[in-house]
Amino acid sequence: MKVLMLIVDGMADRSVGGRTPLDSARTPNLDFLARKGINGIMDTIAPGIRPGSDTAHLSILGYDPFRYYTGRGPIEACGAGIEVRPGDIAFRVNFGTVEGTGSVFDKVVVDRRAGRIQDKQVLVDAVNREVKIEGVEFVLGNASGHRAALVFRGENLSDRITDSDPKKIGEKVKRVKALDSEAEFTARVVNEFIEKSHEVLDSHPFNEERAKKGLLKANVLLLRGVGKAVHVPSFEERYGMRMAVIAGTTLIKGIGRLLKADVIENERFTGSKDTDLELKVKTAISSLETHDFVLLHIKAPDEFGHDGDFERKREFIEKIDSAIKPLTELDFSEVCLALLADHTTPVTVKDHTADPVPVTIVCEGVRSDDVERYSEFQAYKGGLCRIRGQDLMNIILDLIGKSKKYGA
Amino acid sequence: MKVLMLIVDGMADRSVGGRTPLDSARTPNLDFLARKGINGIMDTIAPGIRPGSDTAHLSILGYDPFRYYTGRGPIEACGAGIEVRPGDIAFRVNFGTVEGTGSVFDKVVVDRRAGRIQDKQVLVDAVNREVKIEGVEFVLGNASGHRAALVFRGENLSDRITDSDPKKIGEKVKRVKALDSEAEFTARVVNEFIEKSHEVLDSHPFNEERAKKGLLKANVLLLRGVGKAVHVPSFEERYGMRMAVIAGTTLIKGIGRLLKADVIENERFTGSKDTDLELKVKTAISSLETHDFVLLHIKAPDEFGHDGDFERKREFIEKIDSAIKPLTELDFSEVCLALLADHTTPVTVKDHTADPVPVTIVCEGVRSDDVERYSEFQAYKGGLCRIRGQDLMNIILDLIGKSKKYGA
Incomplete structure (x- = not known):
């Protein structure tokens, strides 16, 4: 039956x-x-x-x-086609738009969906190719519209960290914080990733082109829903x-x-x-x-x-x-x-x-x-x-x- | 009330x-x-x-x-009137009939119920009296028809072992196998018991008498449903x-x-x-x-x-x-x-x-x-x-x- x-x-x-x-x-x-x-x-x-x-x-x-269930991140990462393994730290991601000067964490979110961008595979590929973080691997996976998923893999990773997504426009990108001392390494590498991916995205020709057309740049990755994957x-x-x-x-x-x-x-x-x-x-x-x-x-x-x-x-x-x-x-x-x-x-x-x-x-x-x-x-x-x-x-x-x- | x-x-x-x-x-x-x-x-x-x-x-x-509930064995042993103690390893037992030569494990089961034998107390007593196994005590308990129950008592016994009952006629008696290394001693003593009890049963006058009458000998104990008794x-x-x-x-x-x-x-x-x-x-x-x-x-x-x-x-x-x-x-x-x-x-x-x-x-x-x-x-x-x-x-x-x- x-x-x-x-x-x-x-x-x-x-x-x-x-x-x-x-x-x-x-x-x-x-x-x-x-x-x-x-x-x-x-x-x-x-x-x-x-x-x-x-x-x-x-x-x-x-x-x-x-x-x-260890948070939305691992499920979204599976949905985005990433092969998630036990111990991976996974996030839901929005491609958003920030404006301002200095570090990404000094910039203000003007759109949490980068003008509802659709076709962004080229940006996903650029981040995967160009961003390097010491001591940890990552995979950014594409999803529909402005959505993506992100997985970190390596030793000593923890999901006891906060979101970077301020969830409101007009606010700065939030620096990820460790919720306990064992998560400090993770918070550091995630913040480094947010900064470096912003640099890659902000200067990418695809985004330069969007800006010329008067479209919002998809120049920041907003992270939320963190979870540590378990064996299912x-x-x-x-x-x-x-x-x-x-x-x-x-x-x-x-x-x-x-x-x-x-x-x-x-x-x-x-x-x-x-x-x-x-x-x-x-x-x-x-x-x-x-x-x-x-x-x-x-x-x-x-x-x-x-x-x-x-x-x-x-x-x-x-x-x-x-x-x-x-x-x-x-x-x-x-x-x-x-x-x-x-x-x-x-x-x-x-x-x-x-x-x-x-x-x-x-x-x-x-x-x-x-x-x-x-x-x-x-x-x-x-x-x-x-x-x-x-x-x-x-x-x-x-x-x-x-x-x-x-x-x- | x-x-x-x-x-x-x-x-x-x-x-x-x-x-x-x-x-x-x-x-x-x-x-x-x-x-x-x-x-x-x-x-x-x-x-x-x-x-x-x-x-x-x-x-x-x-x-x-x-x-x-740790398997059928401990319950059947209680049903057969054996005083089961925590840590005992208990089995359901059938009196069956094997034919062939050599070790009991080379012989073939021709009947799993020894011709539906009824009155077998004398055989139960003979096994309890005549079989000796180094390092372990046992009790065979009588039950109705061809049924019995068996309990082993001693140090280092494990219920992580397989059945000896092939559950089909025409197949050989199965050698009991350890499912993990800690059960190897148990498997060895149980196999020794199966062999020695077969020797006692096969040559017992009661069975010689049955054979003369054309009845099947009740000459093997087929073990299944092993469980380790817990305190209830x-x-x-x-x-x-x-x-x-x-x-x-x-x-x-x-x-x-x-x-x-x-x-x-x-x-x-x-x-x-x-x-x-x-x-x-x-x-x-x-x-x-x-x-x-x-x-x-x-x-x-x-x-x-x-x-x-x-x-x-x-x-x-x-x-x-x-x-x-x-x-x-x-x-x-x-x-x-x-x-x-x-x-x-x-x-x-x-x-x-x-x-x-x-x-x-x-x-x-x-x-x-x-x-x-x-x-x-x-x-x-x-x-x-x-x-x-x-x-x-x-x-x-x-x-x-x-x-x-x-x-x-």
């Missing part, structure tokens, strides 16, 4: 006058799955713990985030199943790469409201031919949650419902389907909250229950009662006959 | 076209208890963890199996309650002996479908006079699950329902009754699965709920929601007024 896991980012919500976007949406296909399957609510990490999408996905895939067993190592990830969002692709899954790339998977939902669903179904476990991730409902837009969140959930019609036609004696959100993003809060998410599991033999609709107001009445994210993989493995008996 | 815990082995099932053997059985007495009590579903170990009957029973009795506090030590175990199955009697309970023996408790259900129930009720906690175990539904026989599983559950009628007449102000399965054994899977089991607790003051029937399709709607095996004893102790207040 194969597994298809559909995770709709931030789809769940809180009550707004007794309704939620999901509950008030017309969702015949989601409801079909809820009727056919077993339902419950799930704390993706634990009750009252407010998840990020990264920690939630790790937990849902059976990886304890308290053990395997691959999904295949852990479960004996080959995973495909169908996602447009860099973060989720990063999770996929962290777990050594095959991330199926397609420019029509945008990780936003303009994504090609039908193509994603089609690709998910065809990936079941080549993979044992398919993770299909849809991002936009989370964005509408962050925007506080009830109506557009509801409408997008209806679009998802139409697009997933083919999933209702799967042969559930061959495929186990799990339907869930990674967390709640209430339109009233405009951020993630810890409210549990509805979860549905459909496969042959599952004890279906009386739940008639896929909704926050129905799921808790289902046969799963309340479970945790880290239970989900074990439950699925057992349903598809891949669990090991403990005892006799 | 006293406690009566009725555990029906493998009674729960998955959905077969919307029904299960339990759900489709006519069970007025089980249903009476469900109506009278509080209901829920229970992961006997944890969600998605597929239990053995041994690990499940430990967990249900409040003993963390990850701490106290007795049930009485832990809970201040004297436990009686009413069971036909060796494994469950072994759990009882491991916890220093009184195992009530009766040849009419067969641990199978021909057991005397009425007598078991009667014995359970009368044991409430002499004991604080009575564990009544009924095995057969698990066997029908392993056989994949929906109809006979359903019918046997109906027989149980009739037999337990006297339990509905208990005074629940004096007895707290818990009704549960130790795990699910779906007829479609023919083995244990991790699906949670229905659990009902009946006693005065319990918050009864809307559940009308004892069924997988009803229990999850009950007032207990979803609990774990290791919660159950604590809940019961609290209901009977034996829990300790934590704090002021």
Whole structure:
């Protein structure tokens, strides 16, 4: 048996006058799955713990985030295609713009996205080629738009350091500080890197050219989300199943790469409201031919949650419902389907909250229950009662006959 | 207040076209208890963890199996009446038959049960008396049929060794191998024991006699399920309650002996479908006079699950329902009754699965709920929601007024 896991980012919500976007949406296909399957609510990490999408996905895939999540840096670095090794120190990076004179740390950030620069591979290559730091190796990896990731590798590195990104325009680039004495070497080399990469970038012909055109120079690397990479067993190592990830969002692709899954790339998977939902669903179904476990991730409902837009969140959930019609036609004696959100993003809060998410599991033999609709107001009445994210993989493995008996 | 815990082995099932053997059985007495009590579903170990009957029973009795379960050997040894001590290395043993010449490890297993030999005490005694192994003590304990248990005691023993039982006929007896260097001494003494016990058995007059009658010689001990015994506090030590175990199955009697309970023996408790259900129930009720906690175990539904026989599983559950009628007449102000399965054994899977089991607790003051029937399709709607095996004893102790207040 194969597994298809559909995770709709931030789809769940809180009550707004007794309704939620999901509950008030017309969702015949989601409801079909809820009727056919077993339902419950799930704390993706634990009750009252407010998840990020990264920690939630790790937990849902059976990886304890308290053990395997060491900050956003290592995941972004995987997402940017860097081969991250245990002990590496990794950062999320923005290409930004600074103005002023003297050291980079005396200059002021005028744009944290360098005018939303897109095509910057030449700058990434220049930094990798021209910057040299004594006693440490580094890799700068390119990502979409103004984004990048950075990894330091060597002896005596520590992640107990602060960000260089001031996170506000009009402020100076922050000198990285050690949070304990063992991190002083790391802080020194990272600051040296920030200075030297600024020199390379500021004088690069590509940036000179941008300046001539009146565009902002991408002349600084703003570092945040530092984390020390740990050994994370691959999904295949852990479960004996080959995973495909169908996602447009860099973060989720990063999770996929962290777990050594095959991330199926397609420019029509945008990780936003303009994504090609039908193509994603089609690709998910065809990936079941080549993979044992398919993770299909849809991002936009989370964005509408962050925007506080009830109506557009509801409408997008209806679009998802139409697009997933083919999933209702799967042969559930061959495929186990799990339907869930990674967390709640209430339109009233405009951020993630810890409210549990509805979860549905459909496969042959599952004890279906009386739940008639896929909704926050129905799921808790289902046969799963309340479970945790880290239970989900074990439950699925057992349903598809891949669990090991403990005892006799 | 006293406690009566009725555990029906493998009674729960998955959905077969919307029904299960339990759900489709006519069970007025089980249903009476469900109506009278509080209901829920229970992961006997944890969600998605597929239990053995041994690990499940430990967990249900409040003993963390990850701490106290060290393999089947120590439990079988307790079941065979050996006084197992912490540090002992214990095995499950079959009396089998080998043929061939030379060392026992060059001979071929022609029967793993020595023609289903029954009365073999004389052979057990001969091995205990005649085999001597330098540097280590051992005890061979008799069990029913072809079964036995074996314990080694001494310095520097390790359970990091392989089985000698090839588990297939037509194969040679396997030489026990050390899985790490510290286990080499153990492997050597165990192999020496296998060789010397074979010599004693093969030439024993009892076996010579069998051979003359055309019966298979019980001339080899096949070892498996090795485990190192740990200290397990007795049930009485832990809970201040004297436990009686009413069971036909060796494994469950072994759990009882491991916890220093009184195992009530009766040849009419067969641990199978021909057991005397009425007598078991009667014995359970009368044991409430002499004991604080009575564990009544009924095995057969698990066997029908392993056989994949929906109809006979359903019918046997109906027989149980009739037999337990006297339990509905208990005074629940004096007895707290818990009704549960130790795990699910779906007829479609023919083995244990991790699906949670229905659990009902009946006693005065319990918050009864809307559940009308004892069924997988009803229990999850009950007032207990979803609990774990290791919660159950604590809940019961609290209901009977034996829990300790934590704090002021």
